[in-house]
Amino acid sequence: MSRVKVGVFVCHCGSNIGGTVDVPDVVEYAKDLPLVHYSEDNLYTCSDAGLTAIKEKIKEHGLNRVVVASCTPRTHEELFRRTCEEAGVNRYLFEFVNLREHCSWIHMNQPQEATCKAKELVRLGAAKAARLRPLEIARAQIKPACLVIGGGVAGLSAAGSLAQQGFEVHLVERNDRLGGLTVDLWKLLPGDRPASELLHTLTARVTKNDNVTLYLSSELNEITGFIGSFKATLSTPSGKKDIEIGTVIVATGAVELEPLGLYNLGKTEGVITQMGLEKMLSDGRKDLGDVVFINCAGARGPDREYCGRLCCAVSIKNARYLKEADPDARVTVLQRDVMAFGTEFETEYRKAMCAGVRFIRFSPDRPPTTIGNDKVTGVRIYNQLTGEESDLSANTVVLTTPLAADSGASDLAQMLKVPVDKDGFFLEAHLKLRPVEFATDGVFIAGAARFPADIGEAVAQGTAAAAKAAAPMFAGEVSVEATTALTNPRLCSGCATCEAVCPFGAIEITQDRHGRPVSEVNAVMCKGCGACAAACPCGAIQQLGFTDSQIFEMVRSLARDGDPSGSEG
Amino acid sequence: MSDFEPKILIFACNWCSYAGADMAGVSRYQMPPNCRIIRVMCSARVRPEQVISALTQGLDAVLVLGCHPGDCHYTEGNYLTRRRGIMLKNLLETMGFEKNRFQVNWVSAAEGARFAQVVSEFVEEIKALGPSHVSRDKDTGTHA
Numbered sequence: 001m002s003r004v005k006v007g008v009f010v011c012h013c014g015s016n017i018g019g020t021v022d023v024p025d026v027v028e029y030a031k032d033l034p035l036v037h038y039s040e041d042n043l044y045t046c047s048d049a050g051l052t053a054i055k056e057k058i059k060e061h062g063l064n065r066v067v068v069a070s071c072t073p074r075t076h077e078e079l080f081r082r083t084c085e086e087a088g089v090n091r092y093l094f095e096f097v098n099l100r101e102h103c104s105w106i107h108m109n110q111p112q113e114a115t116c117k118a119k120e121l122v123r124l125g126a127a128k129a130a131r132l133r134p135l136e137i138a139r140a141q142i143k144p145a146c147l148v149i150g151g152g153v154a155g156l157s158a159a160g161s162l163a164q165q166g167f168e169v170h171l172v173e174r175n176d177r178l179g180g181l182t183v184d185l186w187k188l189l190p191g192d193r194p195a196s197e198l199l200h201t202l203t204a205r206v207t208k209n210d211n212v213t214l215y216l217s218s219e220l221n222e223i224t225g226f227i228g229s230f231k232a233t234l235s236t237p238s239g240k241k242d243i244e245i246g247t248v249i250v251a252t253g254a255v256e257l258e259p260l261g262l263y264n265l266g267k268t269e270g271v272i273t274q275m276g277l278e279k280m281l282s283d284g285r286k287d288l289g290d291v292v293f294i295n296c297a298g299a300r301g302p303d304r305e306y307c308g309r310l311c312c313a314v315s316i317k318n319a320r321y322l323k324e325a326d327p328d329a330r331v332t333v334l335q336r337d338v339m340a341f342g343t344e345f346e347t348e349y350r351k352a353m354c355a356g357v358r359f360i361r362f363s364p365d366r367p368p369t370t371i372g373n374d375k376v377t378g379v380r381i382y383n384q385l386t387g388e389e390s391d392l393s394a395n396t397v398v399l400t401t402p403l404a405a406d407s408g409a410s411d412l413a414q415m416l417k418v419p420v421d422k423d424g425f426f427l428e429a430h431l432k433l434r435p436v437e438f439a440t441d442g443v444f445i446a447g448a449a450r451f452p453a454d455i456g457e458a459v460a461q462g463t464a465a466a467a468k469a470a471a472p473m474f475a476g477e478v479s480v481e482a483t484t485a486l487t488n489p490r491l492c493s494g495c496a497t498c499e500a501v502c503p504f505g506a507i508e509i510t511q512d513r514h515g516r517p518v519s520e521v522n523a524v525m526c527k528g529c530g531a532c533a534a535a536c537p538c539g540a541i542q543q544l545g546f547t548d549s550q551i552f553e554m555v556r557s558l559a560r561d562g563d564p565s566g567s568e569g
Numbered sequence: 570m571s572d573f574e575p576k577i578l579i580f581a582c583n584w585c586s587y588a589g590a591d592m593a594g595v596s597r598y599q600m601p602p603n604c605r606i607i608r609v610m611c612s613a614r615v616r617p618e619q620v621i622s623a624l625t626q627g628l629d630a631v632l633v634l635g636c637h638p639g640d641c642h643y644t645e646g647n648y649l650t651r652r653r654g655i656m657l658k659n660l661l662e663t664m665g666f667e668k669n670r671f672q673v674n675w676v677s678a679a680e681g682a683r684f685a686q687v688v689s690e691f692v693e694e695i696k697a698l699g700p701s702h703v704s705r706d707k708d709t710g711t712h713a
Contacts, residue, residue: 072591073608074583101594102606106685113602120605419644429644439644483610501613503644529643530614534653546609551619554607558578559626 005037006129007063008122009054011045011070013100020104022115026069029119029564035130037061045070051083058087065089065129069097069122090134092482092545097125119564127557131550135482140524142228142442143246144168144473146466149220149412152180153202153455154447155251157462158469159212160205165470169212170243172234174408176217178203180253181403181448186281188455189317190344198455215241223248223415226525227442227478247442247469250426251462252412254403254448257308259298263370263399270376271397273297274314281318286325289395292379293319293333294368297399300336301364306423308402309452312339313348315400320352332358332392334368334381361385370397403452416443417505426450436465440504440525441478444469483545484526485533487519491540494518498532498541507532575629575695576704577604579688580619582612584642585677586634592681593688600685601692604632611635612673613646617657620671624661627704630670630695634687637675647675665702669694 008030012018023041030039038061042050045068057063066089068080073096081091099118107114144167148159151173159171177183178199185195206212218236225231230248234241256275260266265273272280280288293315299308315333323331333352338359340349353359362368363384371378371391379392405424413420418438419427426449429439436444446461447453453461472478485498485507494517499507506525512518519541521532530543539548581587587608593600609615612635620631633654635647654673662668672691676684699705 072594074588074591098591098606101591103602105594105597106600107602108597108599110602117602117605124605124607501649503646527643529611529646530609531611531643531646531649534614534616535649543610543614546614548616548619551607551609551614551616552622555578555619555623555628556626558576558605558607559623559628 002064004035004065004130005061005063006033006035006065006067006126007054007057007061008033008036008039008067008069008126009045009050010039010041010122011050011068011099012041012043013070014044017070017099017104020108020111020114021099021118022111025115026118026122030122030126033123033126035065036126038063046076046079051079054080054083055087058084058089063089064093065132066094067097067122067125067129068094069099069118069125071100072096072098092135093129093132095125095129095132097121116564120558123557123561123564124554127553128550131547131553132545135544137482138480138523139477140226140228140480141477142472142475143244144476145170145243145245146247146249146469146473147172147220147230147232147243147245148249148251150180150251150253150447150449151175151178151216152251152253152447152458153182153199154253154449154453154458154462154465155180155249156202156206157459158249158251158446158466160202160209161463161466162470163206163209163211165466167211167470167473170215170234170245171206171212172215172218172220174217174219178206178216181256181275182455184275184282185278187317187321189313189348202459220412220415226522227472228524230442246473247444248416249444249446249462249465249469250412250416250418250449251446251465252406252409252449254425254452255406257298257304257401257404259399259401262298263294263368263397264376265399268370268372268376269374270372270395271370271399273399273401274311274318277318277398281321286322288322288326288329290330290393291319291322291332291396291398292392292394293398293400294379295333295335295400296364297401299402304402304404304423306402307339308400309339310454311400311402313345313454315398316340316345316348316352316357318398319357320348320355323352323355323357327356330358330393331356332360334360334362334379336362336364403448406449409449416440418443436461436468439527442469442472480524481526481528483528483543484523485521485528485530485541485543487521488540488542489518491538492518493538493540495537497535497537501531501535503529503531573696573699575603575692575700577630577632577692577695578623578628579604579606579632579634580609580612580615581606581634582636582642582646583608583610585636585640585675586612586684588678589634589676589680589684592679593684594681596681598681598685600689603692604688611641611643611646612650613643615650615653617653617660620657621661621664624666624670624701625664625703627701627707629701629704630672630691632688632691633673634676635673637677640677667698667701669698670701
């Protein structure tokens with residue numbers, strides 16, 4: 001490699017930097033730094049004139065490392081990297097120094113100290129630049145096929161949307177029919193239309209599209225790989241099936257919590273859950289006599305802290321149906337709070353009250369109890385508002401329980417190397433900024449597998465996940481960050497510490513040709529956080545662009561080199 | 570020691586704290602000019618030896634800033650940082666450095682004011698602590 005020649009370009013940013021920091025002084029200081037061959041100031045380094053100057057000086061002085069001391073890499077790094085590239089210098093041989101946000105703007109009344117700090121920051125930047133090595137951006141091909149796990153409404157929505165866009169879709173459903181939990185529902189809010197109608201529409205989009213391969217009574221057995229080229233093995237009724245896909249959508253849904261024993265569920269006849277009620281309603285049974293609903297059953301307590309979210313709407317809906325079917329029956333909803341969110345559910349709440357459904361509030365400190373040994377006859381309740389205990393007659397008690405994470409979720413999470421939260425629901429990359437994506441590239445999440453979602457939300461999330469999965473598949477390839485980790489097998493002892501700390505499952509302990517364990521980084525899966533590099537006891541793993549040699553040199557330069565208080569004395 | 574100006578190294582993660590420092594600048598929050606930032610992609614990239622190296626070479630203090638717990642861009646890097654931080658504080662104490670010369674804190678990309686506050690308070694704390702035994706020896710060695 002040719003001799004290192006660092007060029008330093010210090011920006012005035014009009015008066016933003018130059019108004020506080022003595023920029024010419026910094027330029028002069030930079031000239032004497034080790035391996036710095038050239039240094040100049042620019043009024044605006046990011047202007048055409050500034051960028052042209054960088055390119056000219058690279059050629060004129062044979063510069064092979066570039067430092068720009070101006071604003072923040074978060075907005076301007078790409079611009080300067082490209083400029084370097086245009087002048088034939090690898091984009092990773094560029095180092096940014098922040099003199100504006102981190103210096104002139106925060107020390108506006110201390111020009112001398114700011115100038116001194118600016119010199120030190122430039123010194124650190126030049127020290128790192130001298131140790132930068134060229135890196136290449138890798139590109140990975142994306143197979144335009146998606147595996148959708150789960151055939152509930154979220155999965156159907158995702159699969160239908162992707163198939164419509166022309167992508168190959170493999171839809172895997174554990175049960176022998178599509179539709180998930182919605183299959184057992186009777187009517188839906190708002191509009192009181194049968195759930196089967198909606199399912200028919202969603203299912204037809206999938207079954208009538210040749211792009212979709214459907215695997216019923218099937219499960220995902222194994223999956224390896226990364227965005228663009230996953231390899232999955234499915235167990236299907238006709239045996240094992242291997243498929244290759246570019247992206248994965250998790251839409252495994254949730255299950256209704258069945259807290260056996262709570263309010264005598266499973267012990268006393270007549271105590272059922274909402275899903276049990278939905279099935280009875282679907283079967284045409286509406287003569288349930290006096291009915292008491294108990295909401296928040298198994299939710300919002302010490303064992304399960306979250307709110308089931310949909311449960312209030314479900315109880316409001318079914319209570320009204322029962323009251324309308326049998327106006328003489330006494331239908332009561334025992335609630336801790338009514339969370340009728342949005343515009344539709346609040347209207348439904350009023351409709352239920354107008355229909356004659358009673359809503360009574362109870363306190364979790366004094367929860368209701370069911371009366372009756374073999375068959376339920378009533379519910380004893382302490383009414384928080386009146387402060388009195390009273391008995392309600394009941395032929396049926398319906399427990400409104402929350403949706404809970406499927407017990408298979410944690411296995412699937414491990415297989416896909418994606419996280420779950422403390423309740424066992426899958427955890428997306430960012431609640432607000434990346435709501436249907438996992439931190440792992442190419443893997444997406446939709447529906448109640450993330451958190452109790454109603455049907456509209458599940459369909460919306462399915463469509464959103466499909467759009468997110470489609471983006472890289474349309475592009476056909478994905479560029480891979482070059483500042484990834486790299487193992488030096490000669491230094492690696494195979495201790496697997498790196499494998500344990502990697503949040504992305506990008507590191508695997510393999511064997512070298514002598515059969516010794518050695519760590520291997522999958523550069524496509526690596527996100528370049530550097531956690532492994534900090535953890536490696538041998539210094540065998542380095543994060544490219546942030547190597548030990550580069551960081552230690554910056555520390556050394558800051559600690560040991562002289563204080564540049566400069567000409568001011 | 571009233572005019573003691575400590576020299577402090579900050580490691581800031583790219584996604585939250587470095588951006589928080591940018592936000593502090595954009596908002597023109599003024600703070601003492603004692604700190605120098607080294608940008609790392611994740612606070613978990615900071616190797617304990619790098620902190621030790623900074624202190625044993627005479628810097629007065631080191632501050633590692635990362636995303637708030639639960640917000641890490643890399644899912645769980647800041648949890649590693651937190652655990653390493655606890656371990657490292659104890660180690661530094663056995664090496665004769667006051668525990669508070671090394672601290673871990675969290676600043677999000679939106680928290681410019683918090684960045685300024687964390688930095689200002691840290692500088693004040695280190696000023697009150699005085700130079701570390703290494704930087705004191707270094708000073709007396711060169712300026713005696």
